[in-house]
Amino acid sequence: MRVIERGSGSPRVAVVGGIHGDEPAGERIVEQLVEEVRVADERIEGTVQLVVANERALAVGERYTEVDLNRTFPGDVESDTYETALAARLTTVLEGADAILALHTSHSVPPPFAIYSDLTESVRKTVTGMPVEYVVDAGNLRDTTLDSTLPHTVSLEAGRQGSEEAVDFGLEAARAFLRAHGVLHDEEPSFRETPVVTVDEEVPKGGGEPAVYYRNFEEIPKGEVFARDDVYTHRVTSEGMVPVLASEDGYDDIFGLYGRFTGTLEPHFHSGT
Ligand SMILES: [Zn+2]
Numbered sequence: 699m700r701v702i703e704r705g706s707g708s709p710r711v712a713v714v715g716g717i718h719g720d721e722p723a724g725e726r727i728v729e730q731l732v733e734e735v736r737v738a739d740e741r742i743e744g745t746v747q748l749v750v751a752n753e754r755a756l757a758v759g760e761r762y763t764e765v766d767l768n769r770t771f772p773g774d775v776e777s778d779t780y781e782t783a784l785a786a787r788l789t790t791v792l793e794g795a796d797a798i799l800a801l802h803t804s805h806s807v808p809p810p811f812a813i814y815s816d817l818t819e820s821v822r823k824t825v826t827g828m829p830v831e832y833v834v835d836a837g838n839l840r841d842t843t844l845d846s847t848l849p850h851t852v853s854l855e856a857g858r859q860g861s862e863e864a865v866d867f868g869l870e871a872a873r874a875f876l877r878a879h880g881v882l883h884d885e886e887p888s889f890r891e892t893p894v895v896t897v898d899e900e901v902p903k904g905g906g907e908p909a910v911y912y913r914n915f916e917e918i919p920k921g922e923v924f925a926r927d928d929v930y931t932h933r934v935t936s937e938g939m940v941p942v943l944a945s946e947d948g949y950d951d952i953f954g955l956y957g958r959f960t961g962t963l964e965p966h967f968h969s970g971t
Pocket residue numbers: 717718721801802803
């Protein structure tokens with residue numbers, strides 16, 4: 699794990715890349731921010747923690763070395779398993795932060811989107827302050843991810859794994875995140891309403907030739923097949939279902955998640971936050 703801190707005092711916000719070693723965009727975004735965010739920079743107020751998480755997995759270009767880091771939070775510092783111990787160390791570094799942005803990419807198609815598990819005012823500020831079209835509420839589904847174990851954490855799915863677009867978008871979103879929390883003062887923050895999709899079901903994958911027929915956030919008409927392989931045919935039996943993180947080859951065990959539009963996150967804040 700590499701941790702670079704810039705500035706001092708509060709608020710303290712963190713940008714974390716390289717949670718998954720096969721997603722190089724996060725590390726590149728963090729390295730770029732290290733260059734951009736200088737200690738004596740008068741545009742900076744508060745503390746910025748810039749973190750590259752899973753260096754061993756990044757070195758070999760694999761998602762993880764022993765277990766998926768983003769399935770082993772809060773971790774255990776005593777563990778012999780590399781990622782489980784790393785999760786605990788990362789938690790210690792980030793604990794108490796006012797806002798955390800965890801950078802990811804996927805095999806799924808655009809648009810980029812944000813994910814949260816617990817909607818705090820800080821999370822609302824992060825989501826509505828970034829140029830994302832959608833946000834996913836994964837609170838029903840996740841309990842071992844960074845965003846479900848550390849308060850005020852938002853995950854960003856910045857785009858397709860390995861693409862330059864994901865690096866560009868992730869950088870733009872990370873700068874917007876710093877502006878939204880009053881840390882970066884290069885330009886005014888801007889906030890927008892963000893539609894929320896609540897996910898509550900994983901769509902399992904069996905084996906054989908996988909096929910996915912609907913894109914992220916595209917409504918699947920009742921009675922239509924979302925995905926199939928030699929084991930499963932996933933026919934949607936109710937109205938209003940949309941897929942999230944849909945992909946044929948992105949994950950070994952799931953085609954993605956089922957969700958529904960459940961509202962809109964408004965960019966209004968209580969005073970003092
Ligand atoms: Zn990831």
